[in-house]
Amino acid sequence: MPPEPFTSLRDHIDAIESAGLLQHINNAHWDLEIGAITEQVAFSGKPRALLFDSIVDYNPGFRVATNLHVSRDLQALALGMPLGVSGVDLVKDWRSRTSKLERLPPLEVNDGPIRENVLTGDDIDLFSFPAPQWRAPDGGRYIGTGDVTFTTDTEGGWVNAAPYRAQLFGPKRMTIEIAETHHGKQHLKSFWEAGEHAPIVMVAGQDPYTYAGACTPLPAGYPELEYAGGLMGKPIEVITHKETGLPIPATAEIAVIGFVPPLDEDSEDEGPFGECTGYFTHGGLHPVVNVTEIWHRNNPILQGNPTMHGSAMRHALGAEILTSSRMWDAIENEIPNIQGVYAIYQQCQQGAHITAVSIKQTYDGHAKQTATSIAGSLANGTLSRAVIVVDEDIDPSDWEDVLFAFSTRCDPYEDIDIVRGMPNSHLDPRIPPDLKKQGVRTTSTMLINACKPYHWKDQFPQTNSVDNSLKQEMVDKFNLNDW
Template identity: 40%
Template sequence: MLDLRSFLEVCKKEGELLELRDVDWDVELGTLTELLAEKGGPALLFDKFKDYPEGFRVATDMYTTVKRFALAIDMPPDTNGLEIIKKWRAVDFEPVKPVEVATGPVMENVDEGEDVNLLKFPVPRFHERDGGRYMGTGVAIIIRDPDEGWVNVGVQRVMLHDERTLGLYISPGKHNAIIREKYWSKGESCPVVMDFGPTPLLFLSAASHVAWGISEMEWAGYLAKEPLEVIAGKVTGLPVPANSEIAIEGEYLPPDVESRKEGPLGEWTGYYGGGERSEPVVHVKAVYHRDNPILAGTPPIKPPNYAFAVQVRTTPLLWNELEKAGIRGIRGVWEHGAGGGRMLTIISLKQEYGGHAMRAALTAAGSHAAGYMSKLVIVVDEDIDPTNTNEVLWAVVSRANFEDSVSIIKGCWGTRLDPALPPEKREKGDLTHSVMIINACRPFYWKDRFPPVNRASEELRKKVIEKWVNEIPLLRG
């Protein structure tokens, strides 16, 4: 399975990597990451930070374009978004279990107990208003369900508190949040492994809404068609990815035992919605890293610049969930970039019965893949391309009759990251929000009387193109 440094080598060969030196880890690195992501620029690899040894590196902007996402998952560089979505749907998924190996590159350097010092890594503070340095944004958090035995992997932000302490924020409802409670409710700490330089497929799988009970390690193995290599952690017994750049083992303490201020961090919504709060911490017992380690950074950037990787990971799994729920006739599903790849869902389908479109919308709003922070779900007919914003908006203003076509569903799966969460609800601890559904399909019961679209038929267009294409090259393609 392609590890992080091999992936960056592939990027370099493809002209998709910019190597930079002498950049300040304090906001300069984050600002360059933002500026170049906005321009669709290359992946970035930073080295030679002031007061740090040469070779202690940070990589960012790795998965921000379709081309690099394809390279990261070992697909040809010219693969288009839809082909990636099809692969990510993993319709014939069979778990490919990780294999345990005695050791691996991540064990080239081992610091245990008193020798643990996380400050040895050039951890960035990404944005000006961030409350601290974030060691984990491109991270994979590995936790075992104590009742069911399977290992869940998620991406959750990790703040650097001091040499041996990290803050880990997990939103309610996420699998790692459900699992940690199983330890905490018994007054126990939750053993955890954090992979701060994960292989691209493990990171992208961990960031996807893979169903409960399926380990993202097995999902990554399935996508790579080869198992992930892991080493049994000495402290926790959890699997430590052997080809990781930097990994730690630690104890995630119940919040009443220890909590510290966490945040703010510039978030994927494009705001600082989460603010600063008390959050539980991880005591780090061991640090493993390769020679010349690379810390992976995927700091959130204001939408839509950051969204592609989220869109690709959310869209296919939502599509699967809709079909599993029995929603037929789906032509396409799209998580719009303006919603950070999550808040704005568009579904295109061929209506077969009254209520078909609403069934799809309600399923999406309640799904695991896209339900979290879902704000707006738009359903359009099958002639509308859900990835084309202008076509979608045309359908909304022309086919919806708003007094009948809009529904607002209250009490949905939200988070304190929601910038629009009213202060009173936030103070009460009520993090739910409402989802607006726009049924922008032709009304089912009189769709046959709906005015025809003012567009030449496919047959006529084909005929005219064939006749004129040599004289008007613009007609080609």
Template identity: 30%
Template sequence: MAYKHLKQFIDTLEKAGELVRIKTYVDPKLEIAEITDRVSKSPHGGKALLFENTGYDFPVLINSMGSYKRMCLALGVKELDDVAHEIEDLFKMLSKPKEGILDKLSMLPKLGQFASWMPKVVSGKGSCQEVIMTDPDLSKLPVLTCWPKDGGPFITLPVIHTKDPHTGTRNVGMYRMQVFDNKMTGMHWHKHKVSAKHFMEYKKLKKRMPVAVILGGDPVYTYSATAPLPENVDEYMLAGFLRKQKVELVKCISQPELEVPADADFVIEGYVEPDEELIWEGPFGDHTGYYSLADWYPRFHVTAITHRKDAVYPSTIVGIPPQEDAWIGKATERIFLAPIKMTLVPEIIDMEMPVEGVFHNLVIAQIKKDYAGQAQKVMNAMWGAGQMMFNKILAVTDEGANIHDYKQLAQYMFRHLNPATDIYFSQGPMDVLDHSCSKMGFGGKMCIDGTRKYEEEIEGNVEMITTAREINVAEIMQRFGEIKGINDSLLKEDIPCILIAVEKSRPFHIKELNEQLYSLPEMAGVKMVLYVEHTVDVSDLASALWRFCNNLDPRRDNFVVPGNPGKTTAGIGLDGTQKTRLLDNFERDWPNIIVADNATIQKVDEKWASLNIGPFIASPSHKYKQQMYGEEAIVQQ
């Protein structure tokens, strides 16, 4: 389904009972984010919120794709898997041998459909240019400041357009934009991104780089900008395919080299000067649930701002999961399963990216296993595929497990796992937002092979010992005073894994503690120990796993304890604690988790009844404040 404009999508949400209009004044500085954080963590993602009284001329739409149902509405489908099935059918049709003239003629209607999805530049102005600001001024837009330690207000749903200066190939991406004054923002494109490559080419040419940013329009534009498409594939072709109607583009007013969707709500036009001094951008409360560290990025200078007469400002917040971006990620997981299967990993059956893994950190792949070493083949293929190169932990299983039932999945994988031989470590490019890497953008990876094993994959005459069902928690904690909490609940579910909260006090502390624990007879059947900081509540499994995945560099932070055949199975300890210079020789600053400040929480508490959102929801930040290491956003070591 193609939406004519963002307001049509808003009307659709409202008719579906998925939207709440908020008429009470709410400040875009911190208050909107705090309200949204409470709602987005409600069951099924709560509702989309339209803030109609912000002190600006434009209402703010947020959490509009923050549930499975709303994500489907945004893409115009009943189920996200419907898109994957359609893509798979297209691949099969195009790759099918065409033996006769009738076979070839039967392709014509489908080829006609392809043509109808391709973006088209139209003459004249679009509705996105109904109003042209005589003096472009970013302060006229209700740009949110989301979190108390953010470097400033950030545009969080910008769809950014650039072109290769040599080929003219368009790229559409999404990179946060910190607003510094009424005509300048930062341009936070990472070195792995296509826009950054375009920037480097302009730099070589010593040529000013035109950039155009849209906000709003059909929500498919926003989704397509986040999609992990191959380089040189136009994101608006994907948008046309999803909406079943081509995207009509118009030339920008002050940057005519670029074209933008005619039906967008806002267009911010400008340029980046390649030789200009970079600007210190950030920190920013990011999708990892931690503040991403400040760094140097290019300056974006605004030359024009245009908008629809009835423009709505779309925004989102990211932070401790789950948030709206989890559902955008779920769409990518389902939609891009088919291309991965058809072009890269033909044995793949299904894929899952748990919310606790915040996209790249944890990916589960299910394969049809036919030979020894197949999990490692899949590992290498996936780590070499586009944005999957940023994956930190890859768990591979076979058709014997249900990857959407985490309990059953864990039971199956651990049953077939020898920690000494079935866990593989590597290193490579990582998301620059991953703070656990010793070097920014480069760190360790881990693949857990939880498939059933062929004879060739079993080393020696290994007797698989029955997994532990219980350990003496009180006795262990009394013996090791640094242990502040143990969650052994998984043992009772036939999952030989425990979580331990540790207060570190010396170098190599986790390594030594892991060896001491595995020397205990009762640990014989425990295959994996996950260590987290002493401030973490290990009884809250989801929260502890989120902290663990963020703070682990698998290659650096693993401690394997070989087993003795017939006596004990092998075990592995994984260190998901905070790293410091003093205790871990870790040279980078370590960010803190994201929480709202007390003043904002109190303001929203007092305002809640007037919002007409529903029953009172306490701030999720209360849960995490006691887990912070200090009041500052960055731990200075």
């Protein structure tokens, strides 16, 4: 039986604590210390979730949670999957869950813990929450990094939900950064074109399914909350906010409610902010949210997911698992004997920099065909630097294993091809500035065959490795895991 899904951030954090993966930290400063501790722990030998309390300048109880899904086990825990399994096993699990996922519209309720405090008028103060200054070069304090932001269009036809960053500018004033291609921006624009201020709700601290749904790139018109309900296996409970008409998850921690005037009416110089690519790449004039109300739970927990250089595991929930699943789906009906697909190095929540695929080589050219298919798939289609194909004895979600195959089975001159002009992201720090100005967005991608050469694979020297079942037997017999 899979575990009961978490219906709030608090249930989720309790489960992290029970699994021994939560550290409490008191007396850290919102100015740089929370950000520095978060990164130090994320990249340590024991990545773990952090719950900050008694933050300098703040009353105890006003908390910040970070690193909620910085490791494979933490991601598995959040999504109700088993701990201690390989990345490829998580991908298989995810594919079987999402292939039969049913959309479940949210359930409207009248009240919930999010309404324990309803602030209006002069009681509204965004600085009453310990929003961190995550990094010294950041343009200011960010309350929205692990948030879910709700928007709709003028027709009120559908509600979008996605994480968009929000920077503080005043007690009732923050900015929201939304890329042109994202649905939230299209929603804001539909109000602006009608000469109106766009309604918006930013929730900071929510159950992991709402967050995972919001992180999933769904097509326009597909409300992420319905997908989140499908993932949770029951509808997400929401309270509809009257003036904005937008849903607010009943168990959320903090909801910032307001209206966004057109950019030419009001704006702030937002950023810079460390992007998911690991660089400070942009800032500039951004839309302002005029805050009309704040709802929050007692002792609210602000969910912070600052982007850090390195794997997408560290900021998005389910990113590697999701991207891997979508790539696998894309090639499954074309390429035979795929054993595993894994976005082994992925920084943003979409588009893998390095993807590893394991196959049972079936015919001459099978490995290169797999590499070209993965490289051409939509899910792989941004920031992709390399696709590495390995044999079935290699775990494509294990770096050590993939590098072992690359360094022993691949002759670079024979086995690597480079394709130029592949689609890419505007966030790629490697696009030369002058070409970027001209609109150039492409990257080249390496197709690496790290399989044993097909024609003499049966004569390839035998690998020196102990059988997994014998290793497990020894673990049990001699209590090796007790160390």
